Amino acid sequence: MIAGLARADSGSVTVLGSDVALDYRRARRLLGVVPQELVFDPFFTVRETLRIQSGYFGIRGNDRWIDEVMHHLDLASKADVNMRALSGGMKRRVLVAQALVHKPPVIVLDEPTAGVDVELRQGLWQFVRRLNRDGHTIVLTTHYLEEAEQHCNRIALLKAGRVAALDTTKNLLKTISGLELVVRGRDGELSRIKLKDYAELEAALARLRDAGVEIHEIELQPPDLEEVFVRLTGNGRGPQS
Amino acid sequence: MTGFHTLLAKEVLRFWKVSVQTVAAPVLTALLYLVIFAQALEGRVQVYDGVRYVSFLVPGLVMMSVLQNAFANSSSSLTQSKITGNIVFILLAPISYLELFSAYVLASVARALVVAAGILATTVWFVEVPLRAPLWALAFGLLGAALAGALGLLAGVCSEKIDQLAAFQNFVILPLTMLSGVFYSIHSLPPAWQAVSHANPFFYMVDGFRYGFFGVSDFPPGASLAIVAASLLAISAVSLWLLKSGYKLRT
Numbered sequence: 001m002i003a004g005l006a007r008a009d010s011g012s013v014t015v016l017g018s019d020v021a022l023d024y025r026r027a028r029r030l031l032g033v034v035p036q037e038l039v040f041d042p043f044f045t046v047r048e049t050l051r052i053q054s055g056y057f058g059i060r061g062n063d064r065w066i067d068e069v070m071h072h073l074d075l076a077s078k079a080d081v082n083m084r085a086l087s088g089g090m091k092r093r094v095l096v097a098q099a100l101v102h103k104p105p106v107i108v109l110d111e112p113t114a115g116v117d118v119e120l121r122q123g124l125w126q127f128v129r130r131l132n133r134d135g136h137t138i139v140l141t142t143h144y145l146e147e148a149e150q151h152c153n154r155i156a157l158l159k160a161g162r163v164a165a166l167d168t169t170k171n172l173l174k175t176i177s178g179l180e181l182v183v184r185g186r187d188g189e190l191s192r193i194k195l196k197d198y199a200e201l202e203a204a205l206a207r208l209r210d211a212g213v214e215i216h217e218i219e220l221q222p223p224d225l226e227e228v229f230v231r232l233t234g235n236g237r238g239p240q241s
Numbered sequence: 242m243t244g245f246h247t248l249l250a251k252e253v254l255r256f257w258k259v260s261v262q263t264v265a266a267p268v269l270t271a272l273l274y275l276v277i278f279a280q281a282l283e284g285r286v287q288v289y290d291g292v293r294y295v296s297f298l299v300p301g302l303v304m305m306s307v308l309q310n311a312f313a314n315s316s317s318s319l320t321q322s323k324i325t326g327n328i329v330f331i332l333l334a335p336i337s338y339l340e341l342f343s344a345y346v347l348a349s350v351a352r353a354l355v356v357a358a359g360i361l362a363t364t365v366w367f368v369e370v371p372l373r374a375p376l377w378a379l380a381f382g383l384l385g386a387a388l389a390g391a392l393g394l395l396a397g398v399c400s401e402k403i404d405q406l407a408a409f410q411n412f413v414i415l416p417l418t419m420l421s422g423v424f425y426s427i428h429s430l431p432p433a434w435q436a437v438s439h440a441n442p443f444f445y446m447v448d449g450f451r452y453g454f455f456g457v458s459d460f461p462p463g464a465s466l467a468i469v470a471a472s473l474l475a476i477s478a479v480s481l482w483l484l485k486s487g488y489k490l491r492t
Binding site: 003005025026033039040042044052098 | 243244246247248250251254255258322325327329330331332333334335336487492
């Protein structure tokens, strides 16, 4: 909807003040979108793809920036290779490069790490962090809550198409004050005990001792986003992103 | 350079990169028709006075190829982009639906002209092809190509799978072009079939285009041109309306 691929039934969306329907040309120039699916045009090489993409945004002679983007995404050696011949990971990199040719201030990453190998994932996050430091706003949609927790400053949790929560990552984590004590006994049995705060730890351990549990392993887990999500959305089984 | 120019250049480059399939193949097909029909029917089919059947056949085959290739270009490009998903790059770009329409239709016209030039360039050496009213030929060629290109865009928007597009191509475009008077003068048909032929918009394109070569036609060329132009406007209007609504492109 932000990018104009879907239309709003009601309400409006603006990108840095530009309405995506009324002033779509400006709104789309401000936006770089990395689509979720691995899409590509099999007729062209990587460089041709990026030149065409630049042209769509009215930019010609963009080779210096294209070279720089390809360098950062480790694509330089594939510049003249046909899109069809690239591996999945490489195609993903080209998608990222395509979203950046017009230097958009806002970049939307639609599940960029779905099915991506570890090496590319690391490289991708490094590059995205750099873009963020350089002043780009990054909008990330993901099913992996730990990814959101790790990389995002602000998080919106969606359930069934509605925003269930929108706050800074820190504040969201604070809404869950509970800790979880995970204990594995000698017999291998696992028990989980919810604690309100650290003050309850003593009493919990005492209860375990009274119950005669021989502790083999013990772990104290701070709240994570997954728990926040489950609490805020009721069952956590609804559509999420 | 704008998004429109880039999209047009990309569409032209797309068919040019596979020109063996998009240009050489239709030229060869037209030449085969010419050789076979001329050999089989020369002297048996009466066309215009003083015009040999093989000469009569050339403009018809050119126009048929123009229509089929213009249709194939926009329709297959758009449908392929939809199926592979790379249409998203055009939808995400600051390109208006009018620019999208114009780029696809003009690229279709470009391919049609290249194919037409290819057929003429290979036949003029052994078939006498006069060009009595070249501007008429050009006008019909351009309008016909644009119409077929717009129709291809329409079919491309509506098709979700290649077989849907193929059905449109094989059951609508192919019969209408084959039966548009490419291989015969419709005056040689029984009256009922003459009437049916007049309901086929492609007939006016072939007939008008042929007028540009021989200065004679089955139907007054001015009226044909008006019919072709009106059809082009109508189909363009429907295409543009569909593109504007985002039908099967934006949800």
